[in-house]
Amino acid sequence: MRPLPTLAVVGATGAVGTVMCDLLSSRKNVWGEIRLVASERSAGRTMVVRGEELTVRGLGPEAFEGVDVAMFDVPDEVSAEWAPMAAKYGAVAVDNSGAFRMDPDVPLVVPEINPQQVRNRPKGIIANANCTTLAMIIAIAPLHREYGLKELVLASYQAVSGAGKVGVDTLLGQIDKISGDRTLGSRSGNVRQAVGDDLGPFPAPLALNVVPWAGSLRDAGWSSEELKMRNESRKILGLPDLKVSATCVRVPVVTGHSVAVHAVFGSEVDAEGAREVLQNAPGVILVDDPAAGEFPMPIDAVGTDPSWVGRIRRSLDDPRALDLFVTGDNLRKGAALNTAQIAELLAAELTR
Amino acid sequence: MRPLPTLAVVGATGAVGTVMCDLLSSRKNVWGEIRLVASERSAGRTMVVRGEELTVRGLGPEAFEGVDVAMFDVPDEVSAEWAPMAAKYGAVAVDNSGAFRMDPDVPLVVPEINPQQVRNRPKGIIANANCTTLAMIIAIAPLHREYGLKELVLASYQAVSGAGKVGVDTLLGQIDKISGDRTLGSRSGNVRQAVGDDLGPFPAPLALNVVPWAGSLRDAGWSSEELKMRNESRKILGLPDLKVSATCVRVPVVTGHSVAVHAVFGSEVDAEGAREVLQNAPGVILVDDPAAGEFPMPIDAVGTDPSWVGRIRRSLDDPRALDLFVTGDNLRKGAALNTAQIAELLAAELTR
Known part of the structure; x- marks a missing residue:
């Protein structure tokens, strides 16, 4: 039997990435090394995955050395640059951004619906659908x-x-501001005024x-x-x-x-x-x-x-x-879970 | 010229009724006497309409004596009983409840769309549409x-x-309860628990x-x-x-x-x-x-x-x-305003 494949989670410290780390800890383990990658700003932080404390690496070409599957939970422009780079290093990129979804050479996979499409990946990239x-x-x-x-x-x-x-912080911050004012949202209480300029x-x-x-x-x-x-x-x-x-x-x-x-x-x-x-x-x-x-x-x-x-x-x-x-x-089926499921289809293929 | 018609506002102390009292104060005045009517529980309260302090009367047949137009901003079952009573006393009832909307003998009027339908009222009742x-x-x-x-x-x-x-109080009460807890709504913060049993x-x-x-x-x-x-x-x-x-x-x-x-x-x-x-x-x-x-x-x-x-x-x-x-x-076009507009069509007809 071949060794378990190496997984990179790019964008590990973001909203979807943190859910992904939880999922990787709770789902059946199919991975050898798990490598957490994020922007240079977040490099050096530690996160717990599968009970192990892992140090987050900065995003760079060397992050993909020896990686079999690389998940991308990052903005479109970051994926557009780095998913092809991961593929160049021999990894299959599973991208959760919108950068490649409509590319005819990139399959858009929902494992419950079209799992066979993961094999059709001429660019070495598989896209995850919008949430x-x-x-x-x-x-x-x-x-x-x-x-x-x-x-x-x-x-x-x-x-x-x-x-x-930032979306979550914005809404909860606004709710803190309006709380306690029983006139708001009626004709006499102006929500725009109460919330102020913080629209996030x-x-x-x-x-x-x-x-x-x-x-x-x-x-x-x-x-x-x-x-x-x-x-x-x-x-x-x-x-x-x-x-x-x-x-x-x-x-x-x-x-x-x-x-x-x-x-x-x-x-x-x-x-x-x-x-x-x-x-x-x-x-x-x-x-x-x-x-x-x-x-x-x-x-x-x-x-x-x-x-x-x-x-x-x-x-x-x-x-x-x-x-x-x-x-x-x-954040789960709409993002992290579907990405994890696609990656697990790849892991099964790699260890078959 | 005929004297200005008498208007009764039934349900004056409710959510729609209070908006109605504001509207009657701010729109062009076409009414002689305005009579406020509510459940016995609210009778005796005072409300200001057109700058005058009016005492709310309890709902009973005598409330409709001498009334030309009676607006109903009350639950379906109250309208079902009392709108025909108002009509029996010679008033035209303009009903904001759902009790008569689908009655083929009651027109359903939106003044911007089918104003001519106000004249087609064999039961003396005109219905206002759902908000x-x-x-x-x-x-x-x-x-x-x-x-x-x-x-x-x-x-x-x-x-x-x-x-x-009660709907408004329920939501704003729930918001007060959840305010300040930044975990809520995520996978680790249970909104049902934070809100408790007060579902209104x-x-x-x-x-x-x-x-x-x-x-x-x-x-x-x-x-x-x-x-x-x-x-x-x-x-x-x-x-x-x-x-x-x-x-x-x-x-x-x-x-x-x-x-x-x-x-x-x-x-x-x-x-x-x-x-x-x-x-x-x-x-x-x-x-x-x-x-x-x-x-x-x-x-x-x-x-x-x-x-x-x-x-x-x-x-x-x-x-x-x-x-x-x-x-x-x-509460306005969806209820009080449309009712007021229908009543004004009737006032114009009565004073023509």
Whole structure:
């Protein structure tokens, strides 16, 4: 048997990287050496993984020497530069950024849906999907296999941790500021004034508000987040002509992205049949008993692996359409977990 | 000229009633006597309307003697009993509850859309639409006139004041409890535990959460709020076959209901044309410049009259579909303002 492969975690000290270190400690161990890598600023810090205290290395070419699999939990521009470098050193790069997702030579892999795609990696790079897409697609893929998906209309409820630790600090700081003032959010209490100038990475206050914007502005008024949901859904499902309209909205939730989904299929659907499909789908937990107060919510999904799915209804006006609500932990399945699962597929291949 | 008509405000001390008293003080005066009415529990309290201190009367048949127009801002079951009583005493009842909205003999009136319907009132009762429907329909009606509406797919972001003062107190109380704890909402901080048992009128905590439920359970998993959006949109627009799928979600916002709208029309649309239509539509304010951080948000819409509309995009995959985002003050246009506008149409008729 070959020795266990060496793993590098690039961006180990960030919001997703720290969740990754927890996951690597709790999942079945398939790794030999684990090497933590971060920006020079974080180099020298120590973190505990698998009960071992590890010292974080600075990012540089030598960090990839002898590495078999390198995970990247870093901004797009860092991945764009360093994932090809890791590949050059012989590692397979598993990238959680948006830098390579739409590259035709880079597979976009969700292990529950298209695991065979990990083998199709001419650039030595495999991409992980966007966190909002992931929560939703885990529930939609098995329904697509059953009924044949034609169209998605999506509205998101995205948590602030999607914008990193600074997003979380911004929201919780704003909540501290507004706490105790019982006039706020009514006509006599101005939230903008109470929150002040500290908007962090967001274009407006998040406390007691919803902000219909995430990402950057693209053509015709669409945001980058909305286009990601369309493009990545098409690529993951292998449906280049899938109709997708998404509206992405940031809400005052720390962790847990939710999506209200209206899905139109090629054949007639029924809610009971859809529930049965989802009950047996990998990575899905069905919570659909409104009478008992059971529906998917961020405060329950946080810290868990699956996509929580509920509120499943057949459209009253279209026998081929389902309406449902999905919530997933955007730092776990939405980022670290899916990356870990892809890396584990590679580890199995390397030690086979 | 005939004397100015007498107005009764039933439910004057509630969340909507108090906004109504403000509105009656700030809008052009068309009323002679204004009579405030509430449950026996609130009788004897005083409130200031049009600069006059008025004593609240208890609800009883004699409260309607000599009244021309009676507004009802009370729960469904109170309206169901007392609006017909007011009509029996010769008043026209303008009801803000859900008790009569789908009654074929009761018109459902939005003055910007179907003002002529106030004259069609065989029962002496006129209904006001649901707050979530109102915010959205004000923007959709002018687009329907231009392009011919065929289908709506809706996801709501509803404020807690839609559940009355107790809803507001519940959310703000929960925020006080979670404030200062920087672990909450992450995998290590349990929001349910921090909030405790005080869920108020909601099935789950609202602080740092979204709850995909509003109203009561109806057939096939639909909530009453979701069916209201479908049924009321059809009735107001006079489109009995309009396809509507709605998912209603409560969010941690005090005031201001928002809706992500996917609207499919009979003819081709363009975003610029839609913006022009909305720019000139009554009751609408267009805020659609994402590059400048301008989109509709509850913290800006609260305390204002119009529906704020923005994020207008033509669907990338359907030239007949528009995606947009709407926010309106659920206590104002969503309730008190629309009721006041209907009552003013009646006052004009009575003094003509």
